[in-house]
Amino acid sequence: MSDDNPRGNESPDRQDASSETDHATRLFRERLETIDHLTNILLEETTRPTALEHLESAEQRAVRRRLREISAETNRTLCLVVGPEATIPEPDNDPRGERDE
Numbered sequence: 001m002s003d004d005n006p007r008g009n010e011s012p013d014r015q016d017a018s019s020e021t022d023h024a025t026r027l028f029r030e031r032l033e034t035i036d037h038l039t040n041i042l043l044e045e046t047t048r049p050t051a052l053e054h055l056e057s058a059e060q061r062a063v064r065r066r067l068r069e070i071s072a073e074t075n076r077t078l079c080l081v082v083g084p085e086a087t088i089p090e091p092d093n094d095p096r097g098e099r100d101e
Helices: 012-045 057-082
Strands: none
Touching: 012 057
16 A cells, blocks of 8 residues: 655654664664773773782683673674674773783
8 A cells, every 4th residue: 555645754753763763873882882991991900910819810811801702792783783884993002902821
């Protein structure tokens, strides 16, 4: 069944829907970026000698590895939601570059 009322994206109700979607996407992106930012702070904290001293070295490596995984998953989720242009750049002093063997 065809609707004889041709409305494009320029109609007021369509603009509102698009605006709400953009706002929701922007909020989602900001929250994912916040997760990534906090994860980077935690990773940086793990480089302090006293941060994880109560853990065995294998457990310390596991904590760092898990934080890197959280950051990677956050990036993957952001790419799914926003697109590949939305990847979060890694900071210059990124402790994720350190390999935990």
